[in-house]
Amino acid sequence: MITSRDGLCGIGELAERAGVTVKTVRFYSDRGLLPEASRSDGGHRRYGPGALDRLRLIRSLRALGLSVPEVRRVLDEEDETREAGGEGAPGGGALEAAVAGRLRELGSELRALRWREAALRLVQECPPGERAGRLRLIGAVPAPPSTAPLVRFWRGWLPPRMPARAAGAFLDVAVPQPPDDPAPDQVLAFARLNALTLAPCPGTAQPQPEAHRTAGAQGSAVLYAGLAEAYELAGAHLRRGRDPQPGEALDGFVAAYTSAYGVRDTPDFRRRLAGQLAADPRIDRYWELVAEVLTPPGRRPEPTPGSAHDWLLAALVAQTGAPPVPMT
Missing domain, CATH: 1.10.1660.10 (Multidrug-efflux Transporter Regulator; Chain: A; Domain 2)
Structure with a gap:
């Protein structure tokens, strides 16, 4: 007063x-x-x-x-x-905008703090002889982590001149978002994934599967859209622990290629496709790390496009009697 x-x-x-x-x-x-x-x-x-x-x-x-x-x-x-x-x-609007902006900033700050905490635990819990290597891996990843290196990796893999919408849809599936509250093992997996995508590629360019390259830019858009649906169906089987088998998922997998190439689905086409896919370059290590990033400790690994592809290819090989898929 x-x-x-x-x-x-x-x-x-x-x-x-x-x-x-x-x-x-x-x-x-x-x-x-x-x-x-x-x-x-x-x-x-x-x-x-x-x-x-x-x-x-x-x-x-x-x-x-x-x-x-x-x-x-x-x-x-x-x-x-x-x-x-x-x-x-x-x-009024000024207060609402300011509060909303501050909440976004705090969310980013909290993610960064949780990431740093998990990274510190990772260093604290590892054997002394491994600490230098883990520090190098973790030091290359900002907090909160960025997925930009992973996006660049896939930009080199995808067919040139692929429609932006189709490429974006694929990247949404292929590039894992780091967990907001990661465990130390998930931090390590993401750091290894980051290092993998930053490593020099063999040869002059990222090895692209022949089965995808021959589809062309427009055909690739059709191909990847069909593969996304087939991978989702295969993922349901993987979550239930089912062995590779014929069915809707495999038919959709083959249909993605026939639609992209403009050919009919025949037993001969399936045999040739199985052989080609078995011979194509593979990036199994990428998908293994993606599964580790997405899966909290103690949980069953989440299906990825890579694990779904392997399941579908195994089903195709078993159905057609094509040569076995080479191990990488």
Whole structure:
């Protein structure tokens, strides 16, 4: 309660009532957040009756982590509402936008902290002789981790001039998102995956399967869309622990190739496809690491496009009697 006759108070009294320092009041005044009502004959700042509530609001907004410019926008909006005859209580678009932005920032910060915690546990729990190698792996991954190297890896694998929409849909499936709250083993798997995709490729380019390269850019879009559906069906079998077998998943797998090539599904085509796919380059290590990234410790590994492809190819080989799939 202000006790002066003119209803104004000095900077010291305002600071004491708000529970802040004089330096803090001066800081907000100098930045235009807390207007002065007047100055005394000696040049001291004087504040009106509304200054205390305004200062408390500023302090609350700052305690939530809002920046000074964001606080200014909230206060300006409050002033405009009051001048227009409204209640002038904070709660408009400026406050909502500031709070939403701060929540996004906190989410990123929390993910980074959880990632660092798991990485520290990984180093703490590993044998001393392995620490140097793990530190190198972890040090190459930012916190929170980025999937950019994995995306670049697949950009080199996918057919040139593949439609952007089809390529994006495939990348959504092929590039795992790091878990928000990872276990140490998941951090290690993602760091190894990151290192794998950054390693120099043999030859001059990423080895692309012949069965995919011959489809062409437009055919590849059809091919990958069909494969995505077949992989999803095969994934259901993998989750149930079923052995590779003929059925809807395998038929959809073959149909993806016949649609891309514009040919009929015949026993001869299936035999040739099985042989070609068995001879194509494989990146089993990539998919093994993806499964480790996505699967918390103690859980059954989640199916990946790689494990689904292997299941379907094994079913195709068994059906056609093609040469066995080479181990990599």
